[in-house]
Each structure stands twice: as C-alpha cells, then as structure tokens.
Amino acid sequence: MTLRSFKYTLINWFLPLGYFILRFYLSTLKIRVVGEEIALGCLSEYGRLVVAIWHQRFLPALAYVTKFKNFKPIVMISQSRDGEMIARFADRLGLVAVRGSSRRGGTTALREITETLKANTVVIHIVDGPTGPKGLVKPGLISMAQITGAVILPVIVSAQNAWVLGSWDRFLVPKPFSEVTIEWGQPFIVPRDLDSNSFEELRQDIETNLAEGYAEADLNSGWHEPL
Numbered sequence: 001m002t003l004r005s006f007k008y009t010l011i012n013w014f015l016p017l018g019y020f021i022l023r024f025y026l027s028t029l030k031i032r033v034v035g036e037e038i039a040l041g042c043l044s045e046y047g048r049l050v051v052a053i054w055h056q057r058f059l060p061a062l063a064y065v066t067k068f069k070n071f072k073p074i075v076m077i078s079q080s081r082d083g084e085m086i087a088r089f090a091d092r093l094g095l096v097a098v099r100g101s102s103r104r105g106g107t108t109a110l111r112e113i114t115e116t117l118k119a120n121t122v123v124i125h126i127v128d129g130p131t132g133p134k135g136l137v138k139p140g141l142i143s144m145a146q147i148t149g150a151v152i153l154p155v156i157v158s159a160q161n162a163w164v165l166g167s168w169d170r171f172l173v174p175k176p177f178s179e180v181t182i183e184w185g186q187p188f189i190v191p192r193d194l195d196s197n198s199f200e201e202l203r204q205d206i207e208t209n210l211a212e213g214y215a216e217a218d219l220n221s222g223w224h225e226p227l
Contacts, residue, residue, distance in 0.1 A: 002021065011123070013167075015085060015088060015089075018089075019089055019092050022062075022089065025203055026060075026063035027063070028051050028176040028177050029060055029174055029176070029177070029178065029179075029180050030177065030178065030179040030180065031060075031063050031064050031180050031182060032179060032180065032181045032182070033181075033182050033183075033184075034062065034181065034182070034183040034184065035183055035184035035185070036184060038153070038184045038185075038186065038187070039051075039153060039184050042151050042153060042187050043071075043121060043122075044072045046148075046149070046150065046151040046187075047121060047150075048121050048122070048123075048148055048149060048150035048151070049118055049121065049122045049123070049150055049151060049152075049153050050123045050144055050145050050148075050150045050151070050152045050153070051073070051122065051123065051125060051153055051155050052125055052127050052137070052141055052152055052153065052154045052155065052175060052206065052210065052215065053125070053126060053127065053146065053154075053155045053157065054126070054127065054128060054134070054135060054157075054169070054210065055126045055127075055128050055129040055130070055132070055134075055169045055171070056134060056169040056170060056171055056172050057156075057157035057158075057172055057214070058124075058126060058178040059171070059173060059174075060155075060157055060159060060172070060174045060182075061155065061157050061182060062093060063180065064182050065093060065094075065095065066087070066093055066094055067091070067094075067121060068094075069094025071120065071121050071122045072094065072095075072120045072122075073095050073096065073122040073123065073124050074095070074097075074098055074113055074116050074120055074122065074123045074124065075090055075092075075094045075095045075096070075097060075098070075123070075124045075125075075126075076097075076098050076099075076113065076115065076125065076129075077090060077098070077099055077125070079098045080141050083116060083217065084096045084131070084147070087099065095124070096120060098112050098113050098116065110140060110144060110147075112183065113144060113148075114144065114147045114148050117150065123144060123150065125140070125141050125144065126192045127141050127206075127207075127210070128169070129203060131168060132168045132169055133168075134168065134169045134170070135207065135210065135211055136207065137203050137204075137206050137207040137210065139199070139203060140166075141203075141206065142190055142194075142199060142202055142203055142206075143201065146190050146191075146192055146194065147188035147189075148189075149192070151187045151188065151189055151190070152187065152188040152190060152206065153185060153187050153188075154184075154185035154186075154188075154206065154209055154210050154213060155182065155183070155184060155185065156182070156183040156185060156210070156213040156214055156216075156217045157180065157182050157183075157214075157217075158180070158181050158183075158217035158218050158223060159169045159172065159174035159175075159176040159178050159179070159180045159181075159221065159223060160174075160178045160179045160180075160221050160222060160223055161174065161178040161223065162174045162175060162178065163175065164225060164226055165214065170225065172225075179221070181217060181220075181221055183213070185209060185210075185213055185215060188202070188205070188206055188209075190202065
C-alpha cells in the first residue's frame, strides 16, 4: 500500500466521525435567512431552480440546505478521490451528488444533471468551481438552465466573523457561534434560444449580480475579507 492509499484509507475510516463533527460545527452557526419566499415562489411558478453560489461561501450554506432535503437538491462534485469523500458527505446531508466538473467529466455531468432534474427540482451549482478564477461564472450555469427550463437564483452568503483559508478562492470558514446571513436574490429567466452575444451578456449580468451582492452583504454584516 502506498502512502497516498494509506492516507485515503485512514480518511475513509474516520469519515463518519468527520460527518458528525461537521454537523456539530454547522449547528453552532446562527443562520439568518432573507428572501426564502422568493425561492419557494419560483419553485411553484417555474418548477425547477438552479441555485448559483460562489465556491468560497458554500460551507456555511450547508447548515441551511438540509431544510430543502425533501427536494433532493442535485450538486456537481469533482471526480477526484477527494470528491468521492465530499460526495459521501453530500449524501448524508440529503443531496444528490453528480460527479464531474468544468475540467473533467463536465459534459457527462451536465447531461446527467438535466436527466436527474426530470425527477428532482433543485440544482445547487458552484459557479466558479472547482479551481476558479474566484467569482467567475462559467457558462455551464446558463446551459443547465436553458436545457431544463429552470430559473437561476443567486444565493448570497456572508458571516460576521470568519477565518479565510489560503486557497485559490480564499475559502470562508465562519467561526463557531457567529451569525451567517443567507440571502436569496432575484431570479434570472433564461430563454431557450440565445445567440452567443446574448449568452455572454447574461453570464456577465449574473456574475456582476453575485459580486455586488456579496460585497453588499459583507458590508451589512460588518465583515471585511483580510487583504
């Protein structure tokens, strides 16, 4: 057994413990939700949602996502071995993991998501994952909505107190017992037929909406990302 194989064997052994530690950590966060009626209204009117969120902020959102577990939200997770462990966590949280990313297996994953959306009604899409650049909305978000007829809903996540990791996206980890705000934005309706210019214009609009939304939420929460 190689050192790398031993590492993953050890991690898999402690995975159930890690899940309970994660749930305990998430339970310490004080979640404040704004605009949930927008999401429920869009589900009622359009039937399907694509939830758009930054990679940097998805951790605290896990404390809220279980509220929607009856909808069995779909989430794309990378095909790496690390992704396999994340997929197992996602399953325990009531999410439906589809394996793939913009770099590897993306076309297959997109096809599987669109098929799964025939039975499920919500996709959680990390718009700039798995490797960024930070805040860049990739075209798969819009393609997914076009194919399925889903409406895109931005989700803004901010925290009063947080650590920032040294990863490519400066991953946000709210400190235990801090307040986390999760705010639903206004929907983006995606026409089935878009020429390349209209497609890019919509992509940029969503990207700007998310960037401005996160900046405003951080300002309102009194938190500033360290330089």
